[in-house]
Amino acid sequence: MSSKILMRAGLLALVAALFAIEPALAQEAAKEAAPAAEPAPTLDTGDTAWMLTSTVLVLMMTIPGLALFYGGMVRKKNVLATVTQSFAVTCLMSVLWFLVAYSIAFDENPSEGLNAYFGGFGKALFSGVNMDSLTGTIPEFVFATFQMTFAVITPALILGAVAERMKFSAVLWFTGLWLIFVYAPICHWVWGGGFLSEAGVLDFAGGTVVHINSGIAALVACIILGPRKGYGTTAMAPHNLTFSLIGASLLWVGWFGFNAGSAAASNALAGVAMANTQVATAGAALAWMIAEWIVIKKPSLLGILSGAIAGLVAITPAAGFVAPSGALAIGVIAGVGCYIASVHVKKALGYDDSLDVFGIHGVGGLIGAILTGVFASAMVNAEAAAGASVATQVYGVAATIIYCAVATAVILLIIKAVIGLRVSPQEEEEGLDVALHGESVQ
Amino acid sequence: MKVVMAIIKPFKLEEVRDALTGIGVHGLTVTEVKGYGRQKGHTEIYRGAEYAVNFLPKLKIEVAVASDLVKKVIAAITGAAKTGQIGDGKIFVYPIEHAVRIRTGETDADAL
Numbered sequence: 044m045s046s047k048i049l050m051r052a053g054l055l056a057l058v059a060a061l062f063a064i065e066p067a068l069a070q071e072a073a074k075e076a077a078p079a080a081e082p083a084p085t086l087d088t089g090d091t092a093w094m095l096t097s098t099v100l101v102l103m104m105t106i107p108g109l110a111l112f113y114g115g116m117v118r119k120k121n122v123l124a125t126v127t128q129s130f131a132v133t134c135l136m137s138v139l140w141f142l143v144a145y146s147i148a149f150d151e152n153p154s155e156g157l158n159a160y161f162g163g164f165g166k167a168l169f170s171g172v173n174m175d176s177l178t179g180t181i182p183e184f185v186f187a188t189f190q191m192t193f194a195v196i197t198p199a200l201i202l203g204a205v206a207e208r209m210k211f212s213a214v215l216w217f218t219g220l221w222l223i224f225v226y227a228p229i230c231h232w233v234w235g236g237g238f239l240s241e242a243g244v245l246d247f248a249g250g251t252v253v254h255i256n257s258g259i260a261a262l263v264a265c266i267i268l269g270p271r272k273g274y275g276t277t278a279m280a281p282h283n284l285t286f287s288l289i290g291a292s293l294l295w296v297g298w299f300g301f302n303a304g305s306a307a308a309s310n311a312l313a314g315v316a317m318a319n320t321q322v323a324t325a326g327a328a329l330a331w332m333i334a335e336w337i338v339i340k341k342p343s344l345l346g347i348l349s350g351a352i353a354g355l356v357a358i359t360p361a362a363g364f365v366a367p368s369g370a371l372a373i374g375v376i377a378g379v380g381c382y383i384a385s386v387h388v389k390k391a392l393g394y395d396d397s398l399d400v401f402g403i404h405g406v407g408g409l410i411g412a413i414l415t416g417v418f419a420s421a422m423v424n425a426e427a428a429a430g431a432s433v434a435t436q437v438y439g440v441a442a443t444i445i446y447c448a449v450a451t452a453v454i455l456l457i458i459k460a461v462i463g464l465r466v467s468p469q470e471e472e473e474g475l476d477v478a479l480h481g482e483s484v485q
Numbered sequence: 486m487k488v489v490m491a492i493i494k495p496f497k498l499e500e501v502r503d504a505l506t507g508i509g510v511h512g513l514t515v516t517e518v519k520g521y522g523r524q525k526g527h528t529e530i531y532r533g534a535e536y537a538v539n540f541l542p543k544l545k546i547e548v549a550v551a552s553d554l555v556k557k558v559i560a561a562i563t564g565a566a567k568t569g570q571i572g573d574g575k576i577f578v579y580p581i582e583h584a585v586r587i588r589t590g591e592t593d594a595d596a597l
Contacts, residue, residue, distance in 0.1 A: 278536040280534075343531070385532055
């Protein structure tokens with residue numbers, strides 16, 4: 044009872060605070076818009092068309108892509124709860140991105156010192172974004188919505204690690220707070236003019252911001268929640284891998300929006316990102332399949348799907364910096380590396396990362412981010428290749444891991460203390476579909 | 486009157502049905518069941534996690550026939566369902582005390 048009241052009070056306070064600061068924000072935005080020294084870039088309709096398309100593709104990655112990929116891997120009694128989480132998180136992240144997170148990620152903080160770490164509040168509620176606002180050669184509305192779809196998928200990815208046991212209210216509080224306090228600042232560090240972009244860290248489409256970030260948060264979250272009831276002793280086989288195949292395929296197709304869309308233009312850079320994405324993904328899927336075939340003696344569907352996702356993850360930071368031969372190398376290394384992490388390392392360490400978010404997104408992201416420094420190609424991007432170094436990449440990865448792990452743990456421990464993170468053992472036994480949502484699949 | 490109940494491999498259903506139709510049996514009830522006998526189960530592996538699947542999917546068919554037909558029915562089912570591999574299934578026969586056709590109210594032999 045008291046936890047419900049606290050939840051509602053918290054929500055009200057958040058909304059009230061946002062409305063209170065809005066007039067001040069509007070003024071700041073007006074000041075910012077005044078100086079226009081350089082010749083302003085003009086709108087390019089080709090670029091805009093591609094970015095509109097990319098935005099839709101990336102949204103499709105979460106709903107229904109990720110929802111089905113995860114939904115197929117859980118037990119039948121939890122499938123609706125799992126897909127509901129993806130769908131509800133899509134809605135909540137979209138609203139929060141509009142309200143405040145876009146601004147934290149992409150507004151310039153009036154204080155130069157603070158701008159290294161997080162943006163200002165000048166773009167809260169998209170204030171100052173109007174029909175003439177451009178980001179590069181595309182309307183800012185398109186840019187903000189494109190980025191919104193990244194903010195949607197990143198928290199949704201984490202939930203695979205805590206599948207089949209987290210309370211729905213805790214899911215919403217966690218992903219909401221995590222977006223504002225972890226995703227948006229790290230997004231600002233790398234893409235919003237923060238200290239990692241200043242340091243020259245290369246992250247084309249979100250290896251650090253999306254995948255290492257969600258992978259580390261997933262590891263922290265599954266350790267704090269603890270394993271599922273009966274983990275290691277009862278059967279927890281996926282209930283329908285055909286769903287997972289559809290989901291993984293939608294993720295793959297949607298990923299062209301993610302990676303080629305991150306060129307923010309309709310040009311050769313988008314083209315090489317597209318080619319790299321396809322080559323790396325196919326290479327990784329085959330690598331995982333073959334590794335499993337050798338070790339476990341059977342090439343499984345779940346294995347080849349997992350390998351494909353590992354390849355997509357690993358090529359993400361590198362997509363616009365490497366040549367296709369580098370992409371194939373990154374894919375193959377990620378396929379084998381993520382296989383070892385998800386199958387053998389997890390078993391040895393004993394944590395219950397239910398759907399292997401850390402093993403695939405965390406480890407795949409790490410491999411991709413570091414190998415971007417190795418395979419950056421002057422043919423693709425001369426400037427980036429000249430500045431690329433493994434040391435700088437490791438610096439970016441380390442900063443992300445440390446901040447993400449600490450902040451994720453703090454958020455989860457606060458939620459645990461206030462409303463609790465897990466469903467009751469009885470609810471877990473019964474299945475989240477009936478216990479939390481009053482629905483079931485027959 | 487007897488019920489001949491057989492547990493068979495799911496993919497053998499059509500052959501069994503054809504064999505029974507061939508000897509003049511025109512009614513059959515099929516249920517999807519799970520179980521194990523000497524075949525035991527098998528192992529499934531998902532991302533390295535091994536699960537023993539002890540109960541395998543089978544079909545249970547039930548035929549109610551006059552007692553003098555039982556041997557022919559058993560021969561038909563055995564002939565059609567046999568692969569020679571472990572897990573082909575089993576046949577059980579048990580007596581029927583009473584039978585009624587709901588539509589007409591006919592009983593016993595007339596109801597079969």
